Amino acid sequence: MGERQNAPMTTPFFCDSNSNSCSLNAENADAPVFSPTFSIDTPPPYVSSAHLHVGHAMSYSQAEFIIRYKRMKGFNIFYPMGFDDNGLPTERYVEKKYKINKSKITRDEFIDLCLKETKIGINTYKELWQALGISVDWDLTYSTIDGKCRKTSQKSFIELYDKKLVERRNEPIIWCPLCRTSLAQADITIEEFDGVLYDIEFISSSEEKLIISTTRPELLGACVAIYANPSDSRYLHLKDELIKIPIYNHTVPVKFDESVETEYGTGLMMVCTWGDAEDVKKWKEHKLETAIIIEPSGKLNEKAGDYKGISVKDAKKVIVEDLKKLSLIKNEKKLKHNVGIHDRCGTAVEFIQTPQWFIPILDYKDKFIEAGNKLNWYPAFMKTRYDEWVQNIKWDWNISRQRFYGVPFPVWYCSRCNQPIIAKEDELPVDPVVSRPKHTDICPICGNNEFIPEKDVMDTWMTSSMTPFINSNWANFVSDDNNSGHNISKINNNDNISNSDNIKGRADNIANDAINKNINNDIIVKNKNIDNYNLSDTNLNEAKNKKIFPMTLRPQAQEIIRTWLFYTVVKSIYHTGNIPFENVMISGWGLDKSGKKMSKSLGNFVAPEEIIEKYSADALRYWAAKANLGQDLRFSEEDVANGRRLLIKIWNAVRFLATNIDSLKSFSADNVDNADSELLNANLADANNKDGYNNYNYNNDDDNNKYSRFNPYKEDISKLNLPAVDSWLLTEFEKTLKLCGEYFESYEYSSAIRTVGDFFYNIYCDNYLEIIKNIFWEESPLFNNRKIQSLNVMYYVSFNTLKLFAPFLPFISEELYLSFYKHFETGKSIHLSVWPEYRHELINESSIKQVNVILAILESSRKLRTNLNLHQNHKVKRLFAYSADEQIIETIQNLSADIMSACRAEELVVSNKADFRAGDADIYISFEN
């Protein structure tokens, strides 16, 4: 410190996050044992595609701002990192990358490739998060394919099976013909397509010609009924008739249902096996015939007659042509219609029927709405999305996927009677394909000893929905190595001490230090105790005691409210009756410059690594802090560059302080004016008295010597009898601090950084430093006392301001802490230091009125200099200040030293002879060069 620094271009800014010199990661071991826990259910990103862009950097940073703040507030941070690497997204990625045809590769080969890509992905992510300064505890890492997650998912399955909240059903399900798997409603998005509504002629058994409108003529062969509205007098006479289907010539009954719109088409509706959700509903309610013509491959089967083997899409064209040849298409109308597509591949989904495992959810919507009401939503309007989704769910949750790479079901079937044999908890995790059930050799129903393994895997959300349970080691997983599985004992458990009292008690660093020293480093390691869980007791007692569960915060993106968030609520309600987390923080999207959502596939992708390389991680985080919670944010390289400017400004502002403290070396007791030098003498005495070093983190290297004559804690800042500008600065700082804390408490980090930034630029740099710095150019000892006062104030304000910046700008704040502030402090990292306590006694409203006079004169002075083409540091011989207001005159006289310093004037002449031309202005100034 003290050397002139041009902004380094190294990455990360000033400080290598991988080195030990920079405490940027979670270090909860140093937090006091009695601190309350703040646990974070960190979103596990899909590692498969290494698709991270600045939008991801944005959302992870935003959550992390809050977490760093909470850490400084004294919370014991439980901040794990998960990687979502099982399931369809990974499979799709591997399929694309290796151009795999699923039917030509073995399950094992495919899984190996998935695992390989997973490993690569995890490393890529970890490197980036570290470069970005994301302070997760890497000892708390999980991957959704690891043993712990498999065990947790399987345990959940078993427990819900026992509670009859998992069911095996054979009913129509949503099917992706491309991925060849069943899906859940949440995997589907509705897209609008251009379609054609065909009016097709049918014939009734009494030879009446009937026109029926449909968008899916290819399903004629699957038609099982014709519907009309019971109030539609046009068709009541068809009650007992049969209708002959064109081309196929089979006949179907006429049925009536209120849901049929008389206005739509001709008021007749063709119901098939199953063209859409409405068909399924009528099939269920009216117990219709079943005529399946679509195969899982998406091709028509033998029941489609001549159309066998043709894909659904092509069949439509062929059948329309054939109908036209028969002159049975009476009209065509273009329309927009909504089609469900698989959100992973964009393929239009179909309904087919195969046995699947389901978690019933339709009957418990009320519970889920109620749970949603219990959560604190940030921002509040995001709750609407949850409510609407829950209210609109149509299907129970199908958790079976006909895929390879996922968590297996802990299930076998009796080869004779098909009875499911469910694994017991003590044999989890289990893969039924490679092992037999341990608890039984024979089918409990028929005594057969031949079992068929369930080959389906679970929906990826079956695991992701368990993240709070994974984090709290609900499944009692004991890892055989140290690298996987959580160590929840890192969170201390001591409820006997009132947490809030202790946090209040740690008002400053000295107090903090005292407490730190009293920490019982013998952190309770309870890993082994976890083994003693009563396996039937699934009430999360351990995690609850450690306050991991329910988790404190769930940060996540808006588009997975209906999946991750909803399913986690479902699981938590079913397993515990409780909500899985208390607070939900929903981030917006990173957009490209033109306002489109950033994604790799669209090519509007900005790689965070490049931005970090060019501008530093702190600068990127500065950009990320610009978006209010829940708001989308356009990527702007200019804003990142502004972030970098802020870093340089902070660096130089601290350098000013450090340099001037360093120059105290040139002071000596005999050149100080005794009348004004009590404080300086005290400092100098300290510097000369070895015992005085006890309050320092002192060692004898040169760097420490530079600052050894300064002790910011010699006297409390409130007792220094400060001039108005210093009181004003402290007042403005305390107000900033208060606001900033309030913003953080309500998750409004963007308002927080704006508030600190405004204070730092406008109040501290542009005005306070400009007013005061002239004093530091004075060599006369007469100014020594004023210098010491100012240094104390600058130390207090700049250090605490840096703390307010620390959650946003972890690298530079740590670097400045280690290279400068740490000479006077004891904590090992600024990120483990205590958030400043608001000190009302430092508020001095009258100082604001007084300093406003200085600021008015300074503003006039700056304009005058600009008009006179004088540079801002040019010394003027005389500054004339005129005012008609006696109070202002008095203030000017009282503050004359600071006004002269601010305006670089050698002499100040004050006059009340306001004969001037300044109109309504209270003060008028002029210069004599």
Added chain:
RNA sequence: GGGCGGAUAGCUCAGCCGGUUAGAGCAUCGGCUUUACAAGCCGGGGGUCGCAGGUUCGAACCCUGCUCCGCCUACCA
């Protein structure tokens, strides 16, 4: 169809529980470099607060309607 969010300077945004002359950054124009910072500092110009009504002494802010953008949601086959 229903809902949510947004529309303020050339650009990106703040301000919004009503209250002087609507702010910031960037861009632009002009000036200024030994004394924290030229990757800097100082100053200037620039706005019918989406449109139309209403409430009020007073509206960017509250109410009603509309337009456009983004998103969520929806069985019209």
